Amino acid sequence: MTNQSPAELLVLHAVRLLGFADSEAVAEHAGTSHADALRELNAAKDAGWAQHIAFADLDGWSLTDSGKTENERQLAAERVSADPDDVVAAAYRDFLPLNARLLRVITDWQIKPTEAEQFAPNDHLDLAWDGRLLEELTTLGRQLAPLTDRLSAVLARFDGYVARYESALHKGMSGEPDWIDKSDVDSCHRVWFQLHEDLVATLGVDRRNET
Structure with missing residues (x-):
């Protein structure tokens, strides 16, 4: 239950x-x-x-x-009492490779190298570049859903992360790039960061020791 x-x-x-x-x-x-x-x-x-x-x-x-x-x-x-079978720990291990992919996407969303500047800000004018990243964010959302289903089956407070992520992604795909990565709105990155923090706090993990 x-x-x-x-x-x-x-x-x-x-x-x-x-x-x-x-x-x-x-x-x-x-x-x-x-x-x-x-x-x-x-x-x-x-x-x-x-x-x-x-x-x-x-x-x-x-x-x-x-x-x-x-x-x-x-x-x-x-x-x-809520997680005798260590469901949260198993879900966390499955989350880590998804997290690495998400961080790469966010980096590429923010930075688009040019011949003149390796760390040039992404101006979001290259639709093919952004489209590739949005496709990966969509895939990550689909792969996150069953993981959070496992978590929320044990602890109800894990419910809602995917809905928030999908809402932010929809706005990002509708021409509002801030909803992908900014911290002052409930963006994909902010939702993902909070889920990550939720997992490490629940398990007592030190982020510095993550592998």
Whole structure:
């Protein structure tokens, strides 16, 4: 049976995955009401796990070091009962080669070498170049879907990544290149990065030791 994570975990985890975000964004990502998210955020603040910054036009939440540690403790405890067969670890191993391909695509989306400049920014005027990359992103989305199905069958919070990825890809294919790689919108790259972070946090993996 799919495990439904408690609100305390979902809110703290959402802050980790978002990095820095206002309470509305945290609530949306956690799948909770705004009132519930605020209650959990303030409780996390009181416990020293989260901090709220409000200055000029900057207003949002982030985790403290102890909050990151607590989040990982909660995730590890959840896995003991929710994932006795190590489904998440197996899915993570299958994710890594897909991740390497995604990073190559994003690099090529951002940089298109010319004779004069090896690291020239991609101006997105070469339709054949971009078309090849969009085709690979489409393939990656198809291959990601069964992997996230395995994950969400164990932990419900993994559901939704593919839908977000496909939505961003559709916008990118419709002439909005920012939806492929930018971090200030829910782009393909941002969704993929958050899934990667979700996996390493859940498993307690240090990205520096990934192979």
